Amino acid sequence: AQSVTQLGSHVSVSEGALVLLRCNYSSSVPPYLFWYVQYPNQGLQLLLKYTTGATLVKGINGFEAEFKKSETSFHLTKPSAHMSDAAEYFCAVSDSGTYKYIFGTGTRLKVLA
Amino acid sequence: DSGVTQTPKHLITATGQRVTLRCSPRSGDLSVYWYQQSLDQGLQFLIQYYNGEERAKGNILERFSAQQFPDLHSELNLSSLELGDSALYFCASSASGRVDEQFFGPGTRLTVL
Secondary structure (H helix, E strand, O other): OOEEEEEOOEEEEEOOOOEEEEEEEEOOOOEEEEEEEEOOOOOEEEEEEEOOOOOEEEOHHHOEEEEEOOOOEEEEEEOOOOHHHOEEEEEEEEEOOOOOOEEOOOEEEEEEO | OOOOEEEOOEEEEOOOOOEEEEEEOOOOOOEEEEEEEEOOOEEEEEEEEEOOEEEEEOOOOOOEEEEEOOOOOEEEEEOOOOHHHOEEEEEEEEOOOOOOOOEEOOOEEEEEO
């Protein structure tokens, strides 16, 4: 069965600092991996996705993630945090054989002025 | 704006009652997914429909049912409501039945008193 683990339910960074949100997955078949962001009182918005090909994936708002098969990881990074990045971030895994996402428990990012 | 609409935005009801949540997918999308987001369970996949037919089932209770109509809108019916059913219910849509980017609606917040 597939699963996703997001380390750290809450992460705080200073404005301008590096953002690193961790995601590890478990999958017996090649995974499809996604990062979604949820702003307060809103639905989820796709930040980026990995299906096949290049392992470094660039997304919206300056975020990127690297698929590392050997480490079963798909960590989300952004070089310089902005106040507007404060939100909850969800990692999700799926694969070509199923039609559903398995979401992690989410990481709430706080950006300090 | 993802293009996915959900009504109502908020719903307050009593235990034992039945409610219907409605979702209209993005224009042209054939797949609709339902998710439940609660504090204790996180974001859980409930069910998927593709072009009117049930495609995948997740952690959906027997008290819950869904359907997708010929015009592709979907309804999630929740009956014999319990306090623990209080949650945010999200609908998402995607273009096809394969694993693909899902576009999320703003959600319906259900409160069971």
